Amino acid sequence: MYATTRRAALGLVLGLWAAASSSALAAPVSADPLPSWSVGPAKSAIIGYLSRVTAPGPDFVPPSERIAVFDNDGTLWAEQPIYFQFAFAMERAGEMVARDPSLRQKPAFAAIADKDHAAIARLDEKDLMEVALATEAGLTTTEYEALARAWLDQARHPRFGVPYTALVYQPQLELLAYLRGAGFKTYIVSGGDVRFMRAFADQAYGVPPEQVIGTSLKTRFELRDGKSVLVHEPALESLDDGPGKPSNIDLHIGRAPLVAVGNSDGDLQMLQYSASSARPSLQILVHHDDAAREYAYDRASKVGKLDKALDEAKARNWIVVSMKADWKVVFSPHP
Amino acid sequence: MYATTRRAALGLVLGLWAAASSSALAAPVSADPLPSWSVGPAKSAIIGYLSRVTAPGPDFVPPSERIAVFDNDGTLWAEQPIYFQFAFAMERAGEMVARDPSLRQKPAFAAIADKDHAAIARLDEKDLMEVALATEAGLTTTEYEALARAWLDQARHPRFGVPYTALVYQPQLELLAYLRGAGFKTYIVSGGDVRFMRAFADQAYGVPPEQVIGTSLKTRFELRDGKSVLVHEPALESLDDGPGKPSNIDLHIGRAPLVAVGNSDGDLQMLQYSASSARPSLQILVHHDDAAREYAYDRASKVGKLDKALDEAKARNWIVVSMKADWKVVFSPHP
Numbered sequence: 001m002y003a004t005t006r007r008a009a010l011g012l013v014l015g016l017w018a019a020a021s022s023s024a025l026a027a028p029v030s031a032d033p034l035p036s037w038s039v040g041p042a043k044s045a046i047i048g049y050l051s052r053v054t055a056p057g058p059d060f061v062p063p064s065e066r067i068a069v070f071d072n073d074g075t076l077w078a079e080q081p082i083y084f085q086f087a088f089a090m091e092r093a094g095e096m097v098a099r100d101p102s103l104r105q106k107p108a109f110a111a112i113a114d115k116d117h118a119a120i121a122r123l124d125e126k127d128l129m130e131v132a133l134a135t136e137a138g139l140t141t142t143e144y145e146a147l148a149r150a151w152l153d154q155a156r157h158p159r160f161g162v163p164y165t166a167l168v169y170q171p172q173l174e175l176l177a178y179l180r181g182a183g184f185k186t187y188i189v190s191g192g193d194v195r196f197m198r199a200f201a202d203q204a205y206g207v208p209p210e211q212v213i214g215t216s217l218k219t220r221f222e223l224r225d226g227k228s229v230l231v232h233e234p235a236l237e238s239l240d241d242g243p244g245k246p247s248n249i250d251l252h253i254g255r256a257p258l259v260a261v262g263n264s265d266g267d268l269q270m271l272q273y274s275a276s277s278a279r280p281s282l283q284i285l286v287h288h289d290d291a292a293r294e295y296a297y298d299r300a301s302k303v304g305k306l307d308k309a310l311d312e313a314k315a316r317n318w319i320v321v322s323m324k325a326d327w328k329v330v331f332s333p334h335p
Numbered sequence: 336m337y338a339t340t341r342r343a344a345l346g347l348v349l350g351l352w353a354a355a356s357s358s359a360l361a362a363p364v365s366a367d368p369l370p371s372w373s374v375g376p377a378k379s380a381i382i383g384y385l386s387r388v389t390a391p392g393p394d395f396v397p398p399s400e401r402i403a404v405f406d407n408d409g410t411l412w413a414e415q416p417i418y419f420q421f422a423f424a425m426e427r428a429g430e431m432v433a434r435d436p437s438l439r440q441k442p443a444f445a446a447i448a449d450k451d452h453a454a455i456a457r458l459d460e461k462d463l464m465e466v467a468l469a470t471e472a473g474l475t476t477t478e479y480e481a482l483a484r485a486w487l488d489q490a491r492h493p494r495f496g497v498p499y500t501a502l503v504y505q506p507q508l509e510l511l512a513y514l515r516g517a518g519f520k521t522y523i524v525s526g527g528d529v530r531f532m533r534a535f536a537d538q539a540y541g542v543p544p545e546q547v548i549g550t551s552l553k554t555r556f557e558l559r560d561g562k563s564v565l566v567h568e569p570a571l572e573s574l575d576d577g578p579g580k581p582s583n584i585d586l587h588i589g590r591a592p593l594v595a596v597g598n599s600d601g602d603l604q605m606l607q608y609s610a611s612s613a614r615p616s617l618q619i620l621v622h623h624d625d626a627a628r629e630y631a632y633d634r635a636s637k638v639g640k641l642d643k644a645l646d647e648a649k650a651r652n653w654i655v656v657s658m659k660a661d662w663k664v665v666f667s668p669h670p
Contacts, residue, residue: 064543141585185545198589208399209589210520216586221578221604228604228611230585237586238572243556250476250565251551251572252587254533254544269556269563276563 033178035328036171042284042319042326046175049282050182053258059280061258063183068259069249069270070176072190072197072214074304075263075286076205078167080295081158082128082303085196088151089132090120096135106134124302132193136217137234141195144232148199165204169286170332172261176205179259187211187257189249191241191266213252215240241266246273258282268309271318283318285309290323293330368513370663371506377619377654377661381510384617385517388593394615396593398518403594404584404605405511407525407532407549409639410598410621411540413502415630416493417463417638420531423486424467425455431470441469459637464550467528471552472569476530479567483534500539504621505667507596511540514594522546522592524584526576526601548587550575576601581608593617603644606653618653620644625658628665 037043052059053066073079090112097103097113104110108127111119123131136144157164176186188197188207194214201207216237219230240248246269249257260267260274263286271283287306289296298306313320323330372378387394388401408414425447432438432448439445443462446454458466471479492499511521523532523542529549536542551572554565575583581604584592595602595609598621606618622641624631633641648655658665 067545194586194589210402210587212589219582219585221581221608223607228581228608230582246556246563247554247565250554251529252545254529254547272558273556273563 034174036174038326038328040326042321045319053280054182061279066184067253067255067257068179068184069187069189069257071262071267072188072192075261076168076172079304084164085192086128086132089135092135093131133217136232140229140231145195145199148196152200165200168204168332170329171327173332189213189245191215213240213248243269245270264304264306265309284321285313285318286321288323294323369509371509373661373663375661377656380654388615389517396614401519402588402590402592403514403519404522404524404592406597406602407523407527410596411503411507414639419499420527421463421467424470427470428466468552471567475564475566480530480534483531487535500535503539503667505664506662508667524548524580526550548583578604580605599639599641600644620648620653621656623658629658
């Protein structure tokens with residue numbers, strides 16, 4: 001008995017010693033989980049929230065309920081002058097018209113093929129969405145994702161001259177990592193096409209395909225030479241914007257998220273949904289007020305309009321992140 | 336230098352010793368990961384597959400791609416004499432007619448309210464699905480799940496006299512656990528209503544809500560006294576059966592599953608989809624051939640018809656599990 005106990009005690013001591021020495025060999029833990037965020041109310045509120053829900057006490061949240069949802073365009077990467085997905089769709093549309101001139105009968109396709117900038121500027125989000133869907137229909141999901149990847153590799157942003165994936169926000173990468181470190185499952189819930197986002201989300205954000213929720217076309221199952229494929233139909237399955245976001249969150253996740261991050265009126269209902277949880281929750285809006293480093297737009301913007309959600313954020317004390325004041329850097333240095 | 340190296344070597348040795356002793360303190364690993372499965376080709380094939388894809392070598396599969404999908408009715412729990420969800424819907428329908436006699440204008444509702452067994456027996460799956468949807472429409476997702484939970488707590492199976500959740504298959508619980516232990520993410524992909532399944536899937540199978548995919552109604556986002564709810568619309572969002580299963584797997588998961596388990600023709604496309612993966616994959620069909628302990632049915636069954644999928648399984652050497660021969664016990668002893 002005595003020998004066994006002594007051996008167990010020795011094992012415990014040696015085990016602790018080994019554990020301590022192996023953690024000393026690992027990379028040092030940064031004292032600041034959000035180094036690109038300036039000291040201020042936004043950063044304090046985020047750190048305070050995560051400390052409360054992960055520590056024993058009345059605000060503790062069981063790990064299984066730690067769900068965070070992020071909009072993509074304008075929240076995780078830039079969205080000006082047009083949603084990047086539409087830049088891809090316009091390039092595809094131009095190629096499609098070159099192969100099939102009858103497509104010129106659709107005014108949006110003709111404007112794009114002619115590079116008629118005035119006519120293109122008049123296209124609204126609905127027109128561009130229709131172009132995007134038309135360029136996707138008929139392709140298998142695998143073909144579409146490969147085209148999106150190839151485009152992301154070669155396309156350059158008109159103002160910054162870098163690949164679009166170099167325009168992800170460094171402070172948000174830190175926030176994603178901080179949430180995951182606190183046991184949160186991080187999802188993208190975006191109006192963007194789900195398969196367009198999956199083409200880069202894992203590499204860019206560390207968000208795997210099963211945690212990407214977006215707008216989608218219906219797909220048709222087909223066997224081609226005995227191998228199954230899914231072909232995009234020319235019909236919308238789900239528009240993941242505005243009130244569609246809570247519906248899709250419930251369909252895909254089945255729980256209300258406790259952390260919701262957006263930047264436009266299209267995110268309002270997702271933030272409201274998260275704020276309705278009986279658990280402590282956190283709502284964050286990114287306010288684009290930095291024309292020098294990125295863009296400045298809100299209530300009157302054609303892309304990423306932020307109006308009602310800004311009023312509600314102020315009324316309900318949600319966190320409004322000033323890109324100018326709260327972010328020391330904007331873009332990730334690792335494209 | 337010498338001292339540092341010696342200390343590092345000592346740390347390594349002590350660390351290994353501590354690791355070995357702490358694993359010796361843990362619960363012993365069972366030599367048999369599938370104790371309720373009889374020795375035979377099905378069990379051997381499953382164990383062989385999981386050994387190959389988790390060990391270094393040409394068949395190794397990266398953990399992120401380890402996705403397993405299971406049908407629910409007839410695959411994870413029983414489905415006779417009618418899908419359990421329909422038993423719930425019929426009870427709800429009876430209550431609805433009692434409150435609102437005008438519903439008797441719908442023949443299915445009248446038959447159910449009158450307990451007209453001959454007329455009920457003539458209802459086909461489409462009729463019963465319509466009844467199920469009608470009993471769900473107008474309820475919030477939270478209300479519906481609470482009703483489903485309450486029903487599951489009090490309802491009893493007509494033949495076995497036990498709660499429906501006592502009719503989950505013990506060998507499948509072991510298979511789910513074995514897959515998870517091998518790093519697989521386990522999903523349910525079923526024709527059943529997604530919110531009905533979520534009412535019990537986590538407790539019964541250890542499958543969290545975000546890993547349950549099913550048939551669903553559209554939902555409408557609403558603010559009620561400032562609190563957001565999702566209300567079921569009387570319209571189908573997605574029928575998760577047959578070719579709808581691969582479409583939903585792609586929409587929700589974004590990768591082809593490597594392990595697919597079903598029991599009826601409604602699972603055929605899901606198994607084909609999984610078999611089309613470039614990675615080593617595993618397809619399993621449960622064959623209900625055990626009238627004594629459960630039920631015996633296949634090609635001519637109204638519920639859970641297994642005909643084309645059985646032929647394809649035989650032609651392609653998929654695993655066909657004989658409930659009678661391959662399962663030592665059928666139902667879980669822990670209701």
